[in-house]
Amino acid sequence: MSKDNQVLEEFSSKEYEHGWSIDLESDSAPKGLSEEIVRFISLKKNEPEWLLEWRLKAFRHWLTMKEPKWPNVKYPPIDYQDIIYYSAPKQKVQPKNLSEVDPELIETFKKLGISLTEQKRLTGVAVDAVIDSISVATTFKEKLGELGIIFCSFSEAVREHPDLVKKYLGTVVPSNDNYYAALNSAVFSDGSFCYIPKGVRCPMELSTYFRINAANTGQFERTLIIAEEGSYVSYLEGCTAPMRDENQLHAAVVELYAMKSAEIKYSTVQNWYPGDKDGKGGIYNFVTKRGICAGDYSKISWTQVETGAAITWKYPSCILKGDYSNGEFYSVAVTNNYQQADTGTKMIHIGKHTRSRIVSKGISIGKSQNSYRGQVHILKRAENARNFSQCDSLLMGDQCGAHTFPYIDVENKSAHVEHEATTSKIGEDQIFYCLQRGIDEEAAIALIVNGYAKEVLKQLPMEFAVEAQKLLALTLEGSVG
Amino acid sequence: MLKIKNIHAGVENKSILNGINLEVKPGEVHAIMGPNGSGKSTLASVLAGREDFEVTEGSVEFLGKDLLAMKPEDRAREGIFLAFQYPIEIPGVSTVNFMKTALNKIREYRGQDALDAVSFLTLMKEKIKLVEIDQSLLSRSLNEDFSGGEKKRNEIFQMAMLEPKLAILDETDSGLDIDALRIVANGVNKLRTKDNATIVVTHYQRLLDYIVPDYVHVLYQGKIVKSGTKELAMELEEKGYDWIKSEMEVA
Numbered sequence: 001m002s003k004d005n006q007v008l009e010e011f012s013s014k015e016y017e018h019g020w021s022i023d024l025e026s027d028s029a030p031k032g033l034s035e036e037i038v039r040f041i042s043l044k045k046n047e048p049e050w051l052l053e054w055r056l057k058a059f060r061h062w063l064t065m066k067e068p069k070w071p072n073v074k075y076p077p078i079d080y081q082d083i084i085y086y087s088a089p090k091q092k093v094q095p096k097n098l099s100e101v102d103p104e105l106i107e108t109f110k111k112l113g114i115s116l117t118e119q120k121r122l123t124g125v126a127v128d129a130v131i132d133s134i135s136v137a138t139t140f141k142e143k144l145g146e147l148g149i150i151f152c153s154f155s156e157a158v159r160e161h162p163d164l165v166k167k168y169l170g171t172v173v174p175s176n177d178n179y180y181a182a183l184n185s186a187v188f189s190d191g192s193f194c195y196i197p198k199g200v201r202c203p204m205e206l207s208t209y210f211r212i213n214a215a216n217t218g219q220f221e222r223t224l225i226i227a228e229e230g231s232y233v234s235y236l237e238g239c240t241a242p243m244r245d246e247n248q249l250h251a252a253v254v255e256l257y258a259m260k261s262a263e264i265k266y267s268t269v270q271n272w273y274p275g276d277k278d279g280k281g282g283i284y285n286f287v288t289k290r291g292i293c294a295g296d297y298s299k300i301s302w303t304q305v306e307t308g309a310a311i312t313w314k315y316p317s318c319i320l321k322g323d324y325s326n327g328e329f330y331s332v333a334v335t336n337n338y339q340q341a342d343t344g345t346k347m348i349h350i351g352k353h354t355r356s357r358i359v360s361k362g363i364s365i366g367k368s369q370n371s372y373r374g375q376v377h378i379l380k381r382a383e384n385a386r387n388f389s390q391c392d393s394l395l396m397g398d399q400c401g402a403h404t405f406p407y408i409d410v411e412n413k414s415a416h417v418e419h420e421a422t423t424s425k426i427g428e429d430q431i432f433y434c435l436q437r438g439i440d441e442e443a444a445i446a447l448i449v450n451g452y453a454k455e456v457l458k459q460l461p462m463e464f465a466v467e468a469q470k471l472l473a474l475t476l477e478g479s480v481g
Numbered sequence: 482m483l484k485i486k487n488i489h490a491g492v493e494n495k496s497i498l499n500g501i502n503l504e505v506k507p508g509e510v511h512a513i514m515g516p517n518g519s520g521k522s523t524l525a526s527v528l529a530g531r532e533d534f535e536v537t538e539g540s541v542e543f544l545g546k547d548l549l550a551m552k553p554e555d556r557a558r559e560g561i562f563l564a565f566q567y568p569i570e571i572p573g574v575s576t577v578n579f580m581k582t583a584l585n586k587i588r589e590y591r592g593q594d595a596l597d598a599v600s601f602l603t604l605m606k607e608k609i610k611l612v613e614i615d616q617s618l619l620s621r622s623l624n625e626d627f628s629g630g631e632k633k634r635n636e637i638f639q640m641a642m643l644e645p646k647l648a649i650l651d652e653t654d655s656g657l658d659i660d661a662l663r664i665v666a667n668g669v670n671k672l673r674t675k676d677n678a679t680i681v682v683t684h685y686q687r688l689l690d691y692i693v694p695d696y697v698h699v700l701y702q703g704k705i706v707k708s709g710t711k712e713l714a715m716e717l718e719e720k721g722y723d724w725i726k727s728e729m730e731v732a
Binding site: 427429430432433434435436437438439440441443447448450451452453454455 | 529530531532552553554556557558562563565568569570571572573574578579580582583584586587590622639643
């Protein structure tokens, strides 16, 4: 076995650092999924009739659908009746501020390094924290409120801003869009809602941390972000999940809606528990993320750093409807051990002079499989559309796989579509060069990988970029040589 | 400082070094010359700990320690620096970042605290002046799209940053025009102290006009066949390596 592989093995043997769990008394629904469960969830959340109907319609449609089989991933069949679809941490009184929040929850955030109070004071990031499907604290709301910005849990939005929710819910990702989106629409527990009024530039990064907690609990988040004409918002989503042996299902839906000249920047750093080094456990991450550039000159930019989950199935996409609208997708996806990722994007060019840019950096380690799947579709009326795609793969060791599935459909002759792809390995020469400067192999690989992913990492807001680099290093630890 | 005793080394069944003996003391500059394929670069690689080469016989002592038992990164941390003949590209990693990582790893090994950003930048500014390197080069991806001269200058800058006890310059003059050669040599000379030593591996004598060696060794077929002072280099330049070859054949 070459030296490379040896170190790879050692690297991969490190255990998941965030593998701990807290004891929260769960107020859970019984296992399984039925109309009754959908009604139970809706009732628990005191939802209006129209939302219940919306859920039920999605559920009935879901019953007629089949799980997609086209992704390049393999996993045992999921028993949807063996999942708990609702669990909320028990709280006697609704907290008005952080001091009223369950200290155990605060402890959880501290372990994650995101103590709300600290964040609040030091970084000016408003955090809407979601644990096991219920929002427990939303900070900075007042400050944002002065600008007319709404940033709250989805449930609160349903209560306080029903008209907005009703108007936009399911307009970007219809409830029957795909199997997992339909499932989410039927049983979504909570999530985040964000509304930026006309002409307002959101003065801080809006941030949500998701965390799966109770064992065997599926988590079905729903995020809706609406940016009115000429507004701007940067939204951060981060996730970690504690170690579990059972596979956990995560099927989120994110909808972004950008009006004329509005800009939404959506950044994700995801490190769901990937399973152990033998491929046992780990999160199934089946996510539908889509944004629509509805107005002219609007822009949506997705940046994702995916290091976790046993299986990732995720294609943050842009519908470029407005003329001169602009879509971007920047992705780093790392897979280690037995992780499988099938991720990429769709850029649907409808408007004239629309532009899109795709930069995908895959990193495969161990026995993992990493696929980029992307579609660039230039529709007939999209005069002068432009796309540039760059898909790079980095392989470490000789047991992993990297795959690229680019689909390009062009219906307008004025389109310019460029696609570049590279596959590389970390060279022994590069490693030796680092060693000779006193940098050990593990640090060398982290350095080289961070360099490789730099084009994507630099898209992230500063604090997030640092965290992402640490996460990358963490994922590479126990993986490489 | 460095005691090489009867080193034999090679790759898979092919022997390249056939019994090298060499002692280097603090403050000295040794030049190792020889025709292509004589084993010059192999010697440099063996000292730096490149795994491609297997040492089959002999020993190397560095500052009283068994060098061959050390991992390559520990050799670097103990103070061995190799200026590469062909410096490696690392896309997306700037020289600044590379040096910061390297320096702090070395400091950690020596039980020193990591340098904070300000101290690091101060040190860097000082070394930039010393080796006359364009600062903008240092924030670009390491060696990517660098000219031959820029790569070599960057190596010397790294050497200045890491302050090695023993620097091995592997064909640092190759691919350099005369101006770049002078700048690189000036950098090396400025870094010389009575406590550190340098091994200059080169094919040509011209680098030795700028970096004046205390000793010159001629390597041929994996052995040091001739040692002398800088005059030996002049003689070699004049007579060519065929002179060594024919002398060897006669012997």
